[in-house]
Amino acid sequence: MLGLEGQSPGVPLEEVTVAPPRFDVSGLTAIVGAEHVHTDALARARFGTGKSTPDLLRQRAGDVTTAPDAVVRPGSHDEVLAVLAYAASAGLICVPHGGRTSVVGGLVPESSSATGTVAIDLTRMNALLDVDPVSRTATLQAGVRAPDAERLLAEHGFTLGHFPQSFEYATIGGFAATRSSGQASAGYGRFDAMVVGLTVATPRGTIETGRAPASAAGPDLRHLFLGSEGAFGIITSVTVRVRPVKQLAYQGWRVESFADGLEIVRKLAQDGPLPAVLRLSDEMETMLQHSGEGCLLITGSAGDVSVPGAEPLGEEPGEKWLRGRYEGPYLRDSLLDAGAFVETLETAAFWSRIPALYAAVREAITDAFVLCHVSHVYETGASLYFTVVSPSMTLDEWTRAKAAASDAILAAGGTITHHHGVGTDHRDWYVREVGALGIEALQAVKRALDPNATLNPGILLPPV
Numbered sequence: 001m002l003g004l005e006g007q008s009p010g011v012p013l014e015e016v017t018v019a020p021p022r023f024d025v026s027g028l029t030a031i032v033g034a035e036h037v038h039t040d041a042l043a044r045a046r047f048g049t050g051k052s053t054p055d056l057l058r059q060r061a062g063d064v065t066t067a068p069d070a071v072v073r074p075g076s077h078d079e080v081l082a083v084l085a086y087a088a089s090a091g092l093i094c095v096p097h098g099g100r101t102s103v104v105g106g107l108v109p110e111s112s113s114a115t116g117t118v119a120i121d122l123t124r125m126n127a128l129l130d131v132d133p134v135s136r137t138a139t140l141q142a143g144v145r146a147p148d149a150e151r152l153l154a155e156h157g158f159t160l161g162h163f164p165q166s167f168e169y170a171t172i173g174g175f176a177a178t179r180s181s182g183q184a185s186a187g188y189g190r191f192d193a194m195v196v197g198l199t200v201a202t203p204r205g206t207i208e209t210g211r212a213p214a215s216a217a218g219p220d221l222r223h224l225f226l227g228s229e230g231a232f233g234i235i236t237s238v239t240v241r242v243r244p245v246k247q248l249a250y251q252g253w254r255v256e257s258f259a260d261g262l263e264i265v266r267k268l269a270q271d272g273p274l275p276a277v278l279r280l281s282d283e284m285e286t287m288l289q290h291s292g293e294g295c296l297l298i299t300g301s302a303g304d305v306s307v308p309g310a311e312p313l314g315e316e317p318g319e320k321w322l323r324g325r326y327e328g329p330y331l332r333d334s335l336l337d338a339g340a341f342v343e344t345l346e347t348a349a350f351w352s353r354i355p356a357l358y359a360a361v362r363e364a365i366t367d368a369f370v371l372c373h374v375s376h377v378y379e380t381g382a383s384l385y386f387t388v389v390s391p392s393m394t395l396d397e398w399t400r401a402k403a404a405a406s407d408a409i410l411a412a413g414g415t416i417t418h419h420h421g422v423g424t425d426h427r428d429w430y431v432r433e434v435g436a437l438g439i440e441a442l443q444a445v446k447r448a449l450d451p452n453a454t455l456n457p458g459i460l461l462p463p464v
Helices: 026-032 041-046 053-060 077-090 146-154 172-177 258-271 283-290 315-323 328-337 351-364 395-411 427-434 436-449
Strands: 070-072 092-097 116-121 128-132 137-141 195-202 205-209 234-241 249-255 277-281 295-301 311-314 341-350 369-377 381-390
Touching: 026 070, 026 077, 041 070, 053 328, 053 341, 053 395, 077 092, 077 116, 077 195, 077 205, 077 234, 092 234, 128 146, 137 146, 137 172, 146 172, 172 234, 249 258, 249 315, 258 277, 258 295, 258 351, 258 369, 258 381, 277 283, 283 295, 283 369, 295 315, 311 315, 328 341, 341 351, 341 395, 351 369, 351 381, 351 395, 381 395, 395 427, 427 436
Parallel strands: 070 116, 092 116
Antiparallel strands: 128 137, 137 234, 195 205, 195 234, 249 295, 249 311, 277 295, 277 369, 341 381, 369 381
8 A cells, every 4th residue: 555665574583693691690590490591592682672663673673782681580479579689789670571562662771880681571470369259359460461361360250351452462560560551441441440459579678559449548559550660669460350251242333523523432431321442533544444434433332332423334343343453563563564664652631632632643743644543531531542654754753753743742731641651752751741840759769669770770760
């Protein structure tokens, strides 16, 4: 469609050369065992980046300069504690890894003083620890991948109902550390709303939160770690509320314009009936992704759903979306093979600001196709998810366009990220959004829990 000749798929990871580790790993092998410490080039190269388009372009070029010196796979909370304590004493940086699906630079720390970097792969910690069917809660270790979590919970008749696009690879700990939001969030809520308790390892010890469904016992410490992206501690287990498994039926609806669609989904979010899935594509996305006119609205509900003001299209569009809902990242790789540049960004705002926010982001990005959909809705506002496709945009041009879009988001009253996280990509705008005093307070938390800046420096907060 874009008329470009294919490009080379890049340098296979198996062929890259990585510099030797900068430190002796015997201290780490003494904690977790030699079989769980990896210094080979392939393992280290795999843990050097996330899944943003800039990350993928670096991988294709064989650039492994961000590879850690070692990959460590602890098997318990106590082993994570011991690794952090050792790393702090040795001047090492630790970066927690789950499914490595970050698209905002969340896995590439910034530090000029470290003696080495350790990637802490949590995927050995993959057990369902407890199910309380009376309270409808479950406790899972942080390294449980989302499909495994659903399988384990289904054996007890429950589901999380959390299905983000990263579902096939992302982990429970990653969901918590990034404030993930799934495609059925209208019915099941964001992941941070599901979390009732956390166990966290820090270089100075353990913090456990959540002993009741609600409490007035001071500020809720869960929210220091939900969204913290590993900067304050490493989440090792998560207690979540679960719900009985229900089958959803998916349908498509046509609305005349994006403006009309915004009014329709706002009324559903505020007055009901609210489906578990509610997703509205603008005209450009509907035309390019769904081959239709007007705007496509997708609903997913356990019962009958009515959408006043929309033309029903039946089950086929909804079922088609369901079948392809995890295909976006694979499509991006295919387009890169064809020489096309594809990236995404997202934000959220109150309903009254959504039209101006939508226009501002589209105006900030030029020389590209800009597609958008409403991905998540609330009584007070919604999230906008933009996809940018260009036949010729370079990485430098995207960096400038993303900065312009980020400036426009803040100027229009939006948040710099709704569910992708902060990482290094959004950090400078996060500083502006939170304000100097807010950042100073968070840096005080960082000093209290991580005095040697062992944990993911430069991610979330500016390096100090």
